[in-house]
Amino acid sequence: MATVKINGKEITVEDGTLILDAARQAGFEIPTFCYQARLSRLGSCRMCIIEIGGQKKLQPSCVTPVMHGMEVFTENETVKSARASMLEFLLANHPLDCPTCDKGGECELQDFVFKSGPRRSPFSESKRRFHDKDKILSPVIIKNHNRCIHCERCVRICDEVVGRTALGSIGRGAKIMETSFMDSTLDCDHCGNCIEVCPVGSWMSLPYRYKARTWDLKEIDTVCPYCATGCQFTIGARNNEIVRVKSKITTGINKETLCARGRFGYNFIQSEKRLKKPLLKKNGKLVESSWDEAISFIKQRFGAGKKTAGIASARHTNEELFVFQKLIRDVFKTNNIDLDSRFANKWVTSSAIEVLNLAAGGISIFDALKAEVIFVIGSAISNENPITDYLIRQTAVDRRKTLILAHPRRFKLNSSANISLRYKPGTEGEVIKGITDFIEKGVFHGNVVGDISQVGEKFKNAKNITMFLGADILRLDNGTNVVAEIVALKGLLKKAGKNIIIQPLFDRCNQRGARAMGIHPLFLPGLKKVKENGMDCGEILDAAKKGEIDSLYILGEDIVSMYPDAKFAKDALSNIKFKVVQDTFLTETAKTADVVIPGASYAEKDGTFTNQEGRVQRLRKVISPVGNSKDDLDILCSIGGFAYKSAKEVFDDIKKEVLGYKDINFDALDGNGALVKGHGAENQGSRVKGQGASEIASASPRNDTSSNPYLDEYPFLLITGNHLFHSGRLSQNDDVLIKLLAEPFVEISEEDAKELGLTDKENVKVKSSEYEAVLKLRVVKGSQKGVAFMPENFDSVSVNQFYKKGQGIARVKIEKQV
């Protein structure tokens, strides 16, 4: 510990504390530009210079640690005038076009000049000017080089946090310019984090351009509706119109960062295509109706008992899902309720609940990342959970840690990984088993590309290991086997006295909350076992196909587009007598419904989401539901006849039924949210090895070596998932995200492309036994041979059309398009 005197005030801090932090702790404000807590220390702007007793030169407080007995002055005349002169220098070449700058009102330069800057400048020379017109770099990013003050926060966040290194400084002296290569967006993730950290209006958001003055915005903190990382952000609205999303350095696990979806994907809310009125099917056609008519129609027609079912999307709030579950179970009297969750069968999802410890309390990602070995399997995490990717990247910088990534595809985080493993989808269990075998017996079998023995060594030598398990596992018919292997490995490591954390990586914002709310055919709220097992999604569709389902309520899920076998799903749904779809857009599934009811988007309602860590966070209403659409909770309550008046009232009931939520105070939830506690010892998933594994023989990669004409004809395993700019089918309705990526593509390894004589960006024909389409090819160096990937985000070529029920992972061939 070091005791220092700051402006006469004594304070004791940890050794090595920066003078800046010590001064802030002591209650003194020091202005900074280049300093940003999570970035490497630059010490270049010299705004933070202070005087140290006995030293002639002023020192930058953001890079100088305290020393015991040091005397520091941050407010004396020397320091004040140095500060003012630094601002004077920064203003010398700054255009001072504040009246037309989007940053005006929240510009750090403006604020500091106001506080400590010179009121007049003797600068009378001509200013540096790079360009007259701002440079549009992408559909979301616009740059004004003239305003830049060269703090390089943008360069560092892009490199150190985002992992893109799309930016750099070019030129020297006053001609220095922070920009991308040739002002292009090569390598750019369009995350806009450079915009967020820029203290001035040099990087700006193009969609927000000239939309508002910052002081005219109504700003509300809420949670991102896309992946389950659960980033906090602030929505800015003007005249009931959402004009921007920004992140805050003080709030959420994401702090100042977001990904492209979170930051720019708010435009679907006000999309023209939003459903604005209930629709009823009359004479085979969906026509607009009144709310009363729609609700009473549902009440009349919806059946009860075994022949009814409900399927919900994990994008809904805990409160909505809890009430939905009540509606299905208490009113419609059935346990046939499930989540879309990649349409894994109930045994896979149940075993996942067990291995992921979802019945136990939540674990903060920061605690999980304290382990020396971090192992990620089953998620192209850079695309699925971009901010979790950032957090892992920053942790992996620590040379004492080992990051191991196992996935068929190569993606951004691989460049930060110590070990990368490649495998064929479906063989995840073999990868895990290989590690277990190596640790146990020193030998292993399996077709993994990469050094399993090195992984085994790292596991052996670590005291704390964190495994992240991605949602890919949930797509597997043999998921229960994968889980069994993980449980075996975990047991082995536990026996060796190691601390093991297994964390989920989910692709839908409230996947974890949904299970806790009882959206599962085997579990009631709080993961209490049901008395009589219900049917999962697949079983519901099977039954429907046989004509055994009369009524189905679909809350926010697009089964026709997502179920792996589009044709089958459509056929099955057409056999159901009465279908209700509650959604925000007229999805392919909604088109087949008898009643379509327009729900609200995340920005139009209150409630909570539980992220993948188990962190319960508040969603807050910013604008009222568009058109004649309604808050989903209101809709469910009026159909079910429940008396809840607000999300909070539902939450109070949740607290009674879901043990882990008992201590959470809805009104007190702030930017940090609250981690759930355990739901009780008797509540957990169940694992029955092999149960539910259906026919996978024909498609299983394990048959690869034997000659099989089907495999020879369709050599690629086709996998899917979210693209970095998209999430499910929701984001294709966002006119900004669609500008970032408008069309699906097919991605294969460089090895395969070479063998087939195909090159990046050319059009290819992708063909399975079920479907064919022409797509742009993307070639990635270092991905697994024999694997093709296609984003799941587009109606134009819907991946599930390539799939055939019962064949597991789809098989395709890829041919030159002539």
Added chain:
Amino acid sequence: MEPILLKNINTPDSHKVDVYLKNNGYQALASALKMQPDGVIQMVKDSGLRGRGGAGFSTGLKWSFIPKDPTIPKYLCCNADEGEPGTFKDRVIIEKDPHQLIEGMIITCYAIGAKTAYIYIRGEFAFGTKRLEQAIKEAYEKGYLGKNILGSNFDCDIHIHRGFGAYICGEETALLESIEGLRGRPRIKPPFPAIAGLYAKPTVINNVETLSCISHIVNKGPKWFSSIGPEKSPGPKLFGVSGHVNKPGMYELPMGTTAREIIYNHAGGIRNGKKLKAFIPGGVSAPMLVEKDLDTPMDFDSLAAKGTMLGSGGIIVMDETACIVKVAMRTMAFFRHESCGKCTPCREGIDWTYKVLHRLEKGEGKEGDVELLEKLCGNIFGRTFCPLGDGAVMALRGALKNFRDEFVEHVKNKGCIV
């Protein structure tokens, strides 16, 4: 004084290993390899050798900061960036007697426990690079570089890294960044290079001239070396004289020789019988001196006492025809161009001073401009990230201090009167 560093440069083929060997070349290496590394460091400490790159830091002391742990890789970087205007001493050694440098480097590597050394050479030195490449090749062939040098079990490799024309890359941490393939600009200190330098490993950075002294110290002993010149900054020194003198050139003289002797006795005095107006003692960053300072001994401490510095020992002489405002403007043009742009005061401040000086030169000076320049100097000095910004201000302050009237005249007369 008999020439020491320049002893061989007039011998035909002085750059070739055979010629170097004939003149007792690589003898020092043989004796050094028989000593303990610490013994070599002690010898250099005792000699009193101070770095010739500009700062004048004790070379032996710098070496002794390198951790002794044999499991940590260590590096030596020879600073051959020679970017300071008015300086051309390293170039002479590189082109005329490269083996003298290479021998010094191998001994240094041995002393600090480094197996790998880099020569960071100014990009414009294409010819020098060729000479060095050739010499390094010869040294490998003769077994002075490579594995198991002279049967001592000591291995050493030297690589050449060419710069790309940035003055800042002569600053030692910017040099390291540049070798690592990054943008050449200074790093935060601490950590100092001796602890975390090249590739975050302990590193010594020495100037070409500094390293060229080593073989002589080993051959003739520290006592001999410290007997040359003043006690606190001993040894031979290369003085490069340029500007308005009759015989511009490179002169090797004992440290502490007076400026008068160098300029008048060796460089032949001011050309065309003109009067001396000012001289810069050690490259443009060193504040200029005038006639009355001519008897100052040219060594680190005496010049520091005069408020200037020995720097690189590049003496720039100006006669009475020189316009000091123009000199100041040209100097600031150099620094403005070479500022890496990282820190605010250097990037913005120097640009600003240049713009004001440019106006003064053009005859567009305004009342208060001289005070403005003085104020800007005060706002830059001591607050920049690295010494480049300070050096620029020191140069400008030297001009303002000695010739303030000339600046004021420029404002009054709307232009130059010289």
